[in-house]
Amino acid sequence: MTDRIRWGLLGAGGIAGTFAENLRTEGLHVQSVAARDGAKAQAFADRFGIPSAHAGYRALVDDPEVDAVYVNTTHNFHAEHALLAIAAGKPVLVEKAFTVTAAQARQVADAARAAGVFAMEAMWTRFLPSTDFVRARIADGSLGEVRAVITDHSQKLNPDPKGRLHNPELAGGALLDLGVYNVSFALDLLGAPSAVIGRGTLTATGVDAEVSMILSHTGTARSEGHATMVSAGPSRGLVIGTDGYLEIDGPFYNWTTVRRYTGRHELAETFEPHRTSRGMHFQALEVERCLREGLTESPRLTLDDSIAVMGVLDELRRQVGCRLPEDARESAATADTRPSTASERPARW
Numbered sequence: 001m002t003d004r005i006r007w008g009l010l011g012a013g014g015i016a017g018t019f020a021e022n023l024r025t026e027g028l029h030v031q032s033v034a035a036r037d038g039a040k041a042q043a044f045a046d047r048f049g050i051p052s053a054h055a056g057y058r059a060l061v062d063d064p065e066v067d068a069v070y071v072n073t074t075h076n077f078h079a080e081h082a083l084l085a086i087a088a089g090k091p092v093l094v095e096k097a098f099t100v101t102a103a104q105a106r107q108v109a110d111a112a113r114a115a116g117v118f119a120m121e122a123m124w125t126r127f128l129p130s131t132d133f134v135r136a137r138i139a140d141g142s143l144g145e146v147r148a149v150i151t152d153h154s155q156k157l158n159p160d161p162k163g164r165l166h167n168p169e170l171a172g173g174a175l176l177d178l179g180v181y182n183v184s185f186a187l188d189l190l191g192a193p194s195a196v197i198g199r200g201t202l203t204a205t206g207v208d209a210e211v212s213m214i215l216s217h218t219g220t221a222r223s224e225g226h227a228t229m230v231s232a233g234p235s236r237g238l239v240i241g242t243d244g245y246l247e248i249d250g251p252f253y254n255w256t257t258v259r260r261y262t263g264r265h266e267l268a269e270t271f272e273p274h275r276t277s278r279g280m281h282f283q284a285l286e287v288e289r290c291l292r293e294g295l296t297e298s299p300r301l302t303l304d305d306s307i308a309v310m311g312v313l314d315e316l317r318r319q320v321g322c323r324l325p326e327d328a329r330e331s332a333a334t335a336d337t338r339p340s341t342a343s344e345r346p347a348r349w
Contacts, residue, residue, distance in 0.1 A: 086119065094121055104326065135188075152225075
């Protein structure tokens with residue numbers, strides 16, 4: 001692997017633009033971009049100063065000038081396009097949510113491990129300096145025993161019933177776009193849950209519009225999360241321990257301010273971000289570090305970690321009554337691995 005990792009963007013949508021701009025700002029190199037429409041890919045390349053553009057995704061993964069692939073297509077294509085990159089022997093960073101279901105996540109993980117190819121979910125929150133601060137204060141005992149992680153992720157997104165977010169065929173819904181942050185953050189800090197409870201409402205098209213969740217973790221720890229795409233909210237976070245707590249400014253999943261308070265509500269410490277960009281480059285730096293060290297998974301976010309997150313999302317979706325096409329095809333597989341629940345009946349508000 002060369003000193004300079006040359007990134008290829010599989011997809012040329014809005015998140016690809018943010019990723020490309022962020023990497024360019026932070027001195028990383030984007031070599032190529034691909035879209036189904038070659039003119040769209042070229043326009044994207046011209047906009048961000050990217051050396052090459054491809055019509056079609058296979059051309060990107062076969063490009064010898066591309067060292068690593070960033071998959072950023074819609075959720076329903078994540079598994080297919082990750083497998084395409086892996087089959088070509090290209091390390092791959094797959095936009096969150098990693099896939100649509102846990103079964104798909106296992107398929108990608110199995111393929112990557114069998115091929116000895118690096119693969120990681122693009123859950124950028126796990127690599128931010130603000131998240132490092134949160135982890136450090138848990139690890140050094142500043143909070144005592146952590147008893148609760150509470151997060152809100154509320155955005156008022158496009159209400160068009162014909163749009164992507166409302167389309168089951170495109171794996172729409174609040175959970176895969178927004179709730180994945182609540183779940184991943186909780187599992188990062190507290191580990192995989194032993195039980196999951198979810199309540200929510202559906203859109204007219206049958207995808208989840210809003211979901212509230214309670215997860216039971218090791219010992220007495222619990223996490224509570226709220227995700228909605230129909231109303232705006234503060235999107236803040238709390239980590240509560242027996243000796244103190246952390247307040248995470250909204251959006252909690254961003255490169256943001258974190259304040260530590262004692263058990264007497266005294267401000268003890270503040271982490272202030274010195275932002276030079278949005279912060280999506282930290283995950284890319286982790287991929288590059290792993291590639292240079294010959295790793296095929298990141299110890300910070302393993303493939304098993306992503307499978308665990310997808311398993312929780314599967315179960316939450318099941319409990320609120322949202323059934324995507326992938327759920328119908330894979331119900332037998334997911335039934336064998338879903339977390340235990342308080343109730344086996346779908347639940348709604």
